[in-house]
Structures are given as C-alpha cells and as structure tokens.
Amino acid sequence: MAGDLAAFRAEVRDWLAANLTDELREVAAKSTSVFVDKPHTLKWQAILHKKGWVAPTWPKEYGGTGWSEAERHVFASECALAGAPALSPMGLRMVAPAIMHYGTAEQNAWYLPRILSGEDYWCQGYSEPGAGSDLASLSLRAERDGDHYVLNGCKIWTTHAHFANKMFCLVRTSRDGRPQQGITFLLLDMDTPGITVRPIPSIADDHDFNQVFFEDARVPVSGRLGEEDQGWSVAKYLLEFERAGAFAASLKVGLARLVHHASTLPSGAGGPLITEPSVRRQLALLATQVTAVEASEDVVLAHIMGGGNPGPAASLLKIQGTEAEQALQACALSMAGDYAAVNQFEARQPGSPASPLGPEIALTALPSYLNGRAASIYGGSNEIQRNIIAKAVLGL
Structure with a gap:
C-alpha cells in the first residue's frame, strides 16, 4: 500500500507540475477572499475536469475518481504544496452530496454533470438578517401556487451570489409545529424574475458577500430537494460536508x-x-x-x-x-x-x-x-x- 501511495503521489506531483500554470499559482498566492473569483477557479476546474480529477470525493458512478481516502488526502496535500487555487465548494463539495442522497434520478442526471463541468456555479441561500446562527428561525416565505413556489423575503451574506447561476436555498413553507419542520430545500435559477442581488463589500475591499432579495419569484416545485417541510434534514446533511x-x-x-x-x-x-x-x-x-x-x-x-x-x-x-x-x-x-x-x-x-x-x-x-x-x-x-x-x- 505504501508503495502504491508513493507512486500515486509521484503521478499527481508530475501532473501538477505539467498542468498547473504560473497564472493559476499567482491567483492562489494572491487570494485573500473566502473563495477564489469565478473566472480563475473555473479555469482550474476545467483542467481538472478534463483529467477526471475534479471531484475526488464523489462516487465513481457519478463522475468521481474512485480513489481511496488515502489517495484523496495525498491529492489534496499535493495540490496545496503545488500552490493550486481552491475550487468553489458550493457545488462540488456541498450541494452535490445532498443531490446524490436526496435527489430524484432526474435531478441527479441533470445537475451533477453540470456541477462537474462548471456549467452551473452555485451559491448558498441559508442566512437571513434575522436568522444566521439560529438558522431554524428563517422566514423567506415560499407559498405553493400550482407547480411553483412563490418566494418573498431575502438572504444575506450570500457568497458569490453575483457570480452564481444557481442557488440551493432554504425556504419557509409552513409555520406549524417546531420551526425546523416547516423548512423546504429548493434548487433554483438565479436569473429567475423577482431575484435581485446587491453587493456587500468587505472591510478588506473584496466583494464576496451579497444580499439577495426575492419578490414574487416563482420557483418550480421540480426544483425541490427532498419532501416539502423536510428540508431541515437535507440542510443538516449538507452542513456536515461543509464543515x-x-x-x-x-x-x-x-x-x-x-x-x-x-x-x-x-x-x-x-x-x-x-x-x-x-x-x-x-x-x-x-x-x-x-x-x-x-x-x-x-x-x-x-x-x-x-x-x-x-x-x-x-x-x-x-x-x-x-x-x-x-x-x-x-x-x-x-x-x-x-x-x-x-x-x-x-x-x-x-x-x-x-x-x-x-x-x-x-x-x-x-x-x-x-x-x-x-x-x-x-x-x-x-x-x-x-x-x-x-x-x-x-x-x-
């Protein structure tokens, strides 16, 4: 096993030396924000995707590498040592495992390849002005209207919402019972009419965070992940992978x-x-x-x-x-x-x-x-x- 890992480490190191450009090394070295900006991180994601190494933690049947945990650790270590920029975790490491676990066959077939390629770039709609650490108190309303939910309210501290074309979002569909019982998990398009993104500049002059407003934004019920009012379980599952x-x-x-x-x-x-x-x-x-x-x-x-x-x-x-x-x-x-x-x-x-x-x-x-x-x-x-x-x- 040790010999296999040594050979694997050498393979990864050689490939990084040949494919990690000076431009991308500079991006990583100068990065001070929560995530690397989208244009840069997608360049690196495209290179990794072509090699088949973009999602080491995914099951092989969904496009993962099939590596052991030891090989994943070696890969992460060598990327860090080589000075590679980080990929955005929102799609690859956060919502993708939730889709695999809770999604329908159609949702898996649609979303996962687009996450791998970078065609879909995700942001996370969790925190609200009155619901940060106490996430169960969120109040973004989602009222059912036929085959759609109509959303009204806002999210805040939404990292890279100005770059994203997709959001995974927690909404309030019921106020019956405990607060956690009335939350639903939605996958939605950021270009949906009624969604507005406003920047929140940081003290370091960077633009990572945003406030996102929803005014009668109509989101298809087909974008729901899991059952209605059961989104808290999906959110907890996803947070374990974030943390x-x-x-x-x-x-x-x-x-x-x-x-x-x-x-x-x-x-x-x-x-x-x-x-x-x-x-x-x-x-x-x-x-x-x-x-x-x-x-x-x-x-x-x-x-x-x-x-x-x-x-x-x-x-x-x-x-x-x-x-x-x-x-x-x-x-x-x-x-x-x-x-x-x-x-x-x-x-x-x-x-x-x-x-x-x-x-x-x-x-x-x-x-x-x-x-x-x-x-x-x-x-x-x-x-x-x-x-x-x-x-x-x-x-x-």
Whole structure:
C-alpha cells in the first residue's frame, strides 16, 4: 500500500507540475477572499475536469475518481504544496452530496454533470438578517401556487451570489409545529424574475458577500430537494460536508510560509525573526495546532471510510481548522509589521503590473486576516459547533 501511495503521489506531483500554470499559482498566492473569483477557479476546474480529477470525493458512478481516502488526502496535500487555487465548494463539495442522497434520478442526471463541468456555479441561500446562527428561525416565505413556489423575503451574506447561476436555498413553507419542520430545500435559477442581488463589500475591499432579495419569484416545485417541510434534514446533511473540509494540507503550507519569512525577515536585534524566542515559541504552538487538526481530519476520514457521514466530528474539525487558520493569519500580520497597514488592493490582483510595497508577506497579510475573521462564523459559528458537540457527543 505504501508503495502504491508513493507512486500515486509521484503521478499527481508530475501532473501538477505539467498542468498547473504560473497564472493559476499567482491567483492562489494572491487570494485573500473566502473563495477564489469565478473566472480563475473555473479555469482550474476545467483542467481538472478534463483529467477526471475534479471531484475526488464523489462516487465513481457519478463522475468521481474512485480513489481511496488515502489517495484523496495525498491529492489534496499535493495540490496545496503545488500552490493550486481552491475550487468553489458550493457545488462540488456541498450541494452535490445532498443531490446524490436526496435527489430524484432526474435531478441527479441533470445537475451533477453540470456541477462537474462548471456549467452551473452555485451559491448558498441559508442566512437571513434575522436568522444566521439560529438558522431554524428563517422566514423567506415560499407559498405553493400550482407547480411553483412563490418566494418573498431575502438572504444575506450570500457568497458569490453575483457570480452564481444557481442557488440551493432554504425556504419557509409552513409555520406549524417546531420551526425546523416547516423548512423546504429548493434548487433554483438565479436569473429567475423577482431575484435581485446587491453587493456587500468587505472591510478588506473584496466583494464576496451579497444580499439577495426575492419578490414574487416563482420557483418550480421540480426544483425541490427532498419532501416539502423536510428540508431541515437535507440542510443538516449538507452542513456536515461543509464543515468537514480539508484544512491540514493548506495549514501546513501556510506554516511553512511563516517559517520561511521568519527565517528571512530581520528582527529588531539584527538577526532574522526566527532567532527571537517569542517567534520560535509562536511557531511551535502553531505547529501543534496544525498537527491536532490533521488528527481530527483522520477521525472524519475514518467515519467516511466506514460508510458513514462525518457526524459531530465535523463540528470539532470546523472549530480546530478555523482557529488554526486564524492563528496563522494573525502571525503573518505580526510579521508584516507596519507594511501590513498599507492597502495594496491593486497590487494583489492577479496579473496586476503594480509593484507591492514592503516584504512579500505584507501584500496579503491584512486582507487575509480581515477576511479570515468570518471563518469562525460562516458554516455555523464556533459556538454553534460547540453546542452540537455538547449535545451529540457529551449528551448535555
């Protein structure tokens, strides 16, 4: 098995060296937002799709690779080490598993190939102004009118809604019983009349988030995933895959980058930063965090390999991964020093001719730090994840 994995790693590494362009490496290196912008990520998705490697976690019958969990881990690690840009998870990693599990044969046949090719680009309609962490209190109304639902209300913090042509959306179809019992899961077209997208610029000057308004928007009942009023089960299933993301590979790359900069940037005492005991201590603590995240990923992988879904272990991984990521970002900000305060929006755009100011780490340190604050909120805040662990694991 070890020999097979070594050969597989060499194959992946050679293929990445031949197919991952300098342009895409630059995109990844300068990315500071929640997701890489659509034009760039779809270029990489098209290359992976041509090779048949775009959906390593999918079953082979739906277009997946048929790889073992160990091979998937190797692939993710090598992509991170090579500096490949991330693909948008909304279609490939989030709604696709839900469609496979809850969708009809027709829905599977229609949506899954379009997700693989990138023809459909998805956003997530979950949060509302009054329903963020308390998602069950959502109020976007969906009233049945023949073969359609008529939607009125809004969603907020909708990442890449301005790029998406599809949305998976939670709507309120009933107020009888517990709040979770009246929620329905819909798949809808973003060009539906009555849907308006308005941008929400971030503190880092990036445009990732949006508010989406629905005014008598008619969505076909055929777009429903699962049964009416049973969408909460679909949403919970999908969230487990959102939270059970792969963190360790990219965290290792980020840590190695910090060690490199600490070894080259000067300290106040004249030598490199890494000669300072406080810096070495901080890097050692970060290395411990990254190792702990890797161990949690192994637990989640074991659940999946056993034929199950990630379960509450996904919540544990979500907490650890985001906290480690934020700790790395805070360390980079500290290393960048005063140069981190300079807004270099133009210089960090891929292909920009603008020359960056200060050390390399200063170009992305502050926007990465600012955008990274959202990671412990989206996908369910860390507090919500701890509540899930308390209930599902500790029985509290």
